[in-house]
Amino acid sequence: MLLHLSTWPEIEAFLGRSKTVVVPIGSNEQHGPTGLLGTDWLCPEIIAHHAQKEADILIAPTFNIGMAQHHLGFPGTISLRPSTFIAAIGDWARSLAAHGFEKIYFLNGHGGNVATIEAAFSELYAEASFARRPLGYALKLRNWWDLPGVDALARRQFPTGHGSHATPSEIAVTQWAYPDAIKTANYAPQIAPTGPIREASDFRARFADGRMGSDPIQATPEKGGELVALAAKGLIEEVAAFGAEPAVAPYLGG
Numbered sequence: 564m565l566l567h568l569s570t571w572p573e574i575e576a577f578l579g580r581s582k583t584v585v586v587p588i589g590s591n592e593q594h595g596p597t598g599l600l601g602t603d604w605l606c607p608e609i610i611a612h613h614a615q616k617e618a619d620i621l622i623a624p625t626f627n628i629g630m631a632q633h634h635l636g637f638p639g640t641i642s643l644r645p646s647t648f649i650a651a652i653g654d655w656a657r658s659l660a661a662h663g664f665e666k667i668y669f670l671n672g673h674g675g676n677v678a679t680i681e682a683a684f685s686e687l688y689a690e691a692s693f694a695r696r697p698l699g700y701a702l703k704l705r706n707w708w709d710l711p712g713v714d715a716l717a718r719r720q721f722p723t724g725h726g727s728h729a730t731p732s733e734i735a736v737t738q739w740a741y742p743d744a745i746k747t748a749n750y751a752p753q754i755a756p757t758g759p760i761r762e763a764s765d766f767r768a769r770f771a772d773g774r775m776g777s778d779p780i781q782a783t784p785e786k787g788g789e790l791v792a793l794a795a796k797g798l799i800e801e802v803a804a805f806g807a808e809p810a811v812a813p814y815l816g817g
Contacts, residue, residue, distance in 0.1 A: 564615055567624045574662070577621055582665040583806035584621045585798070586655065587611045588680070589672035590629035593637035595729035595755075595774040596748035599737050600639045601627065603673035606733050607707050609740045611670055614795035620802050626655065626669075629676040633760050636767030645679050652683035660700040666805050668703045670798065674727070675760075680704050697812030703805050708732065710797030713790060720786045724754045726777025728770075732790060734779045739787030747780075754778045 564577060566584070589604030599605065604627035611622045631642040643651070656667050669680060684702045691698035708714050717725060717732035725731060738745050755774035760766060 585668045586623045588626040590631045592631035592634040592640040593773045597746040598729045606736045607670040607672040610794045614798045618799045633766045635763040649683040710794045724778025728775035731782040735782035735787030738784040
């Protein structure tokens with residue numbers, strides 16, 4: 564079930580069955596010469612939307628702008644400051660909790676988001692702790708590639724040149740979902756260099772075409788479909804387990 568394609572009475576009815584919601588979250592940033600700019604938000608969205616076709620789970624609209632300041636040397640990248648990102652995640656969570664959602668599961672597609680999402684969770688929990696009142700809802704973060712078996716499958720599919728940015732696995736996922744948007748390029752070198760991540764100018768100097776340790780030419784829609792199916796299965800199982808955790812104390816607003 565997709566929240567943005569539902570009416571409020573339908574969401575009210577869903578809350579009678581479940582108080583868990585999934586929020587795909589990612590980033591809009593460069594992914595080398597052939598990776599779509601939306602790759603990091605498209606991957607969790609694709610997986611979550613596939614999962615909801617197989618199970619009675621609710622998917623919120625995708626949070627598609629994240630922490631991508633180190634990619635701002637490449638046209639098309641959009642980034643939030645850490646403080647803006649934390650504030651926005653807080654407001655999303657408070658809004659959903661105010662309607663009665665008790666478990667909010669963030670399915671993430673960008674490694675650069677992790678520290679700030681966890682900081683946002685800490686801010687929300689601290690907000691309740693200092694006030695000596697229950698928060699009333701629980702938060703969970705999972706990277707899509709950390710769902711059961713997904714990273715192992717990707718490593719089998721791409722034993723060399725997987726890398727850490729503009730990877731063949733994430734590009735394969737978008738190729739499966741958007742075959743009309745598949746891009747091609749001649750890579751030189753075929754496997755990109757690796758190194759530290761700092762500010763945008765340093766990143767552009769180190770990684771001229773935007774890739775990090777990867778060889779995306781190996782990506783295929785068929786491999787992407789295998790990854791999506793496995794990830795969606797894992798997501799359904801994790802959402803069910805999260806929802807089955809003991810109930811949290813009620814959220815009273817404020």
